[in-house]
Amino acid sequence: MPIFLIMQRAVYLVAYPLLWLVARLPFPLLYLLSDGVFFLLFHAVRYRRQVVRANLALVFPDRPESERRTIERRFYAHMCDMFLEMIKTLAISEREMQRRFQIDNLEILHQLERQNRIVILLMPHYASWEWALSLDSHIRSRGYGVYQPLGNPYFDKLVRRIRAKWGTTLIPTRETRKGVAEIVRQRELATIGFISDQSPMVKKAVHWGDFMGITVPMHTGAEELCKKHDLPAVYLKVRKTGRGFYRSEIILLSDDPQSVPDFGITDAFFREVERSILEAPEYYFWTHKRWKHRNKRPKHLPARPKEVTSGS
Structure with a gap:
């Protein structure tokens, strides 16, 4: 076995017992631990503090610095909660999960299931995607x-293993097109989730749009698959209602994607993300360098790229 694999295995063997213990903590102790992690991460390690501050200043230039600092602190506290909640998934019961993560408008998905439609579900790095x-x-x-x-x-x-707790099968990003094509070929009844607010590579970007008032490249892969295979698109809007409690809502973006102008589904997705951020900015994942490619649109790329046919 290569030395780097031995090292990776050693790190895992040391860490896993600790993660196992964390997963079995009652929620009050879990959040007490989260408070301690927050103190270390925010005050001692200062993890990506400059990135977070730069993002907040870029997105909210008109807000007082004191308000941005408040958002910053609340974001780090939430981030610590969320990652410990992910570990807690190892031991949480289905009944407890349904009490803590509630979903409205499920009838939208149930109706699409009755129509035997494969669904593309879009969501951002917001609140609790885990x-x-x-x-x-x-x-x-x-x-x-x-x-x-x-x-x-x-x-x-x-x-x-954690993400398979409720039956989810993960598809590596490099296998997305092949995996979705196989699901369609098999006519499998499926809901396929994408987290689509990341920043794509500039050289691969075909669509630039406004996100929080800033022009950036946008991932369009989910929309392209919707159009190619005629798959409806929905958005999962998540709100944090209390510490350890979330309420989400299914929002239909399009059940006829081939009739939507190209990049229309992507733009609709980002409008929903913006609404969530403006409602409670502390729950967005500000450590990502989401706006690093701002104002770098290639000069040869038109303001609205030429439409790509649904069969491309």
Whole structure:
């Protein structure tokens, strides 16, 4: 076994017992631990503080610095909660999860299931995208999630195990097109989740749009698959209603994607993300360098790229 794999395995073997213990903490102790992690991460390690501050200043230039600092602190506190909640998924019961993560407008998905439609579900890095996987326990269709595998194969296996708690099958990003095509070919009743607010590589970007008033490249892969395979698109809007409690809502973006102008679904998705951020900005994942490519649109790219046919 290569030395780097031995090292990765050693790190995992040391960390896993601690994660196992954290997963079995009652929620009051879990959040007490989260408070301690927050203190270390925010005050001692100062994890990506400059990135977060730069993002907040860029997106909210008219807000007082004191308000941005408040958002910053609340964001770090929430981030610590959310990652410990992800670990807690290892031990949480289905009944407890349904009490803590509630979903409205499920009838939209149930109606699409009755029509035997494969659904593309879009959501951002907002509130709790990890507990959103519990949606699988509310629907008949098989849940899939597109994800970026971790560099450590042992932790990657653990993440896949955690995210499979409610039946979700993960599709590595590099296999997305092939995986969706196979689901369509098999005519499998499925709901396929995408987290689509990341920043794509500039050289691969075909669509630039406004996100929080700033022109940036946008991922369009989910929309392209909707159009190619005639798959309806829905948005999962998540609100944090209290510490450890979330309420989400299914919003239909389009049940006839081929009739929507190209990039219309992508733009509609980002408008929903903006609404969530403006309602409660502390729950967005500000450590991402989401706006790093702002104002870098290639000069040869038109303001509205030429439409791509649904069969492309």
